[in-house]
Structures are given as structure tokens and as C-alpha cells.
Amino acid sequence: EQQFQPHQPLAGMKMMITAGPTREALDPVRYLSNHSSGKMGYAIAASAAQMGAEVTLVSGPVALQAPTGVQLLRVESAAEMHHAVMTTAVQQDIFVACAAVADYRPEAVADCKIKKDNSEMSIRLVRNPDILADVAALNSGPFTVGFAAETHDVETYAIGKLQRKGLDMIAANDVSDSSIGFNSDDNALTLYWTDGKTELPATSKQQLAAQLLEQINHRYRIKQ
Ligand code: CTP
Numbered sequence: 001e002q003q004f005q006p007h008q009p010l011a012g013m014k015m016m017i018t019a020g021p022t023r024e025a026l027d028p029v030r031y032l033s034n035h036s037s038g039k040m041g042y043a044i045a046a047s048a049a050q051m052g053a054e055v056t057l058v059s060g061p062v063a064l065q066a067p068t069g070v071q072l073l074r075v076e077s078a079a080e081m082h083h084a085v086m087t088t089a090v091q092q093d094i095f096v097a098c099a100a101v102a103d104y105r106p107e108a109v110a111d112c113k114i115k116k117d118n119s120e121m122s123i124r125l126v127r128n129p130d131i132l133a134d135v136a137a138l139n140s141g142p143f144t145v146g147f148a149a150e151t152h153d154v155e156t157y158a159i160g161k162l163q164r165k166g167l168d169m170i171a172a173n174d175v176s177d178s179s180i181g182f183n184s185d186d187n188a189l190t191l192y193w194t195d196g197k198t199e200l201p202a203t204s205k206q207q208l209a210a211q212l213l214e215q216i217n218h219r220y221r222i223k224q
């Protein structure tokens with residue numbers, strides 16, 4: 001019997017991917033969040049599993065099905081995502097941070113629903129941990145890949161994040177173009193690493209995920 005053997009260049013590799021938004025609770029019924037759909041992260045997870053990797057997908061709340069063959073860990077807040085990631089990050093070969101993690105959370109979560117008692121109100125926010133930077137700072141941690149969604153000065157900010165967080169690679173996308181990025185089915189990326197860059201032109205997030213993983217695998221092998 002002849003069986004089709006898919007090309008599995010990531011066989012034997014452990015990969016963790018974060019995806020989707022986070023929700024930062026204000027009170028029992030309200031939260032701060034963003035418009036991340038999770039599509040890019042889920043496409044990377046699905047593609048990595050097809051390429052043979054053992055994939056853990058740590059996801060904020062999204063309206064997507066768990067990809068076939070992927071271990072899905074559902075979280076809500078940035079703090080929960082940070083905890084889920086740091087528990088097994090050091091055992092991973094590759095870490096891809098696709099999640100749109102809230103940079104800040106309300107300083108306090110009210111026990112009861114906040115009432116509209118006043119004509120004005122303000123919410124004090126405090127910084128969330130940087131999940132990607134914390135993974136990149138691990139001793140003998142995984143090969144780390146970040147995303148940078150920027151509306152302007154894309155290259156400057158992307159390279160700044162690559163260097164500041166000590167990443168192996170960063171995938172930049174220009175979110176000032178609404179036909180690609182956040183809620184869209186298509187995307188385009190520019191990849192930067194310490195001594196190089198390459199463009200992945202606009203295509204479906206599925207296609208782009210496969211191309212990105214090919215580039216990650218290539219840079220990962222060179223680093224070993
Ligand atoms: N990231 C993360 N944890 C955070 C914030 C960001 O893991 N608390 C990751 C994102 O998943 C992404 C990368 O860091 O891979 C860059 O996120 P981005 O929001 O573009 O950059 P920030 O470092 O948060 O800086 P700023 O929002 O000021 O541009």
C-alpha cells in the first residue's frame with residue numbers, strides 16, 4: 001500500500017505559539033481588550049503541526065477551532081498567558097509570540113460591578129509582564145520569534161524590538177494598511193534577524209504561515 005508522506009521538516013521539534021488578544025478584567029462583567037482575531041497564530045500552529053512539530057498553542061479568547069494535532073491552552077489575561085508560557089517555555093525549541101498581549105491591566109479588579117455614580121471616572125493601569133522578553137531572557141531557552149504590528153516607522157520599531165528584547169527574529173507588519181493584518185484573512189510580513197532581512201509579500205495567512213515557518217526553521221538550523 002502506497003501512502004502519501006507529507007514533508008515534515010519540523011519533525012521532533014517542540015514549538016510554542018501565543019495567539020489572540022488578552023482580556024484585562026475591570027470588574028466581574030467588563031474588560032479591556034483589542035481586535036486581534038488570532039488567525040495568524042492559529043495558522044502558524046496548524047502549519048507547524050502539519051510540518052511535524054509538537055505544537056502548544058497558548059491562546060486568548062478567539063472564535064476559532066483548535067487546529068488538528070495541536071495542544072491548545074486557553075487563557076484570558078496577560079498574567080494567565082505569562083504563567084502558561086513560562087511553565088514549559090524552557091523545554092521548547094522554538095517560541096513564536098503572535099498574541100496581541102495587553103500592555104497594561106487595571107491596577108485593581110472591582111469585586112462588584114462598577115456603578116455609574118459619577119459624571120467622570122478614571123481607571124489606573126499598570127504594566128503587564130512582557131512574555132516574549134521573559135522567554136528570550138531564559139538561559140538555554142528556545143529560538144524566539146516576535147511580531148511587531150506598527151502603523152508607522154515599521155522597520156525602526158521592529159529592529160528596536162528585536163534588539164531590546166534579545167530576539168532571534170521579528171516579523172513586522174504594517175497595520176496602517178487595513179487590507180492586511182489584524183482582522184483580515186491576508187497579511188504581509190518583513191522578517192528581520194540580527195544580520196539580515198527578507199520580505200514575505202501579501203498572501204493568505206495560511207500561505208504566509210508556511211513561508212514564515214520555513215524561514216524560522218532555516219535560521220534555527222543555522223543557529224545550532
Ligand atoms: N508581547 C508579549 N508580551 C507583552 C507584550 C508584547 O509577549 N506583554 C509580544 C507580542 O506577542 C509580540 C511582541 O511582543 O510578539 C511585540 O509586541 P508589540 O505590542 O508590537 O510591542 P511592545 O513591546 O508591546 O511595544 P509597543 O506596544 O509599545 O509597540
Ligand code: CA
Pocket residue numbers: 101102103
Ligand atoms: Ca504592545
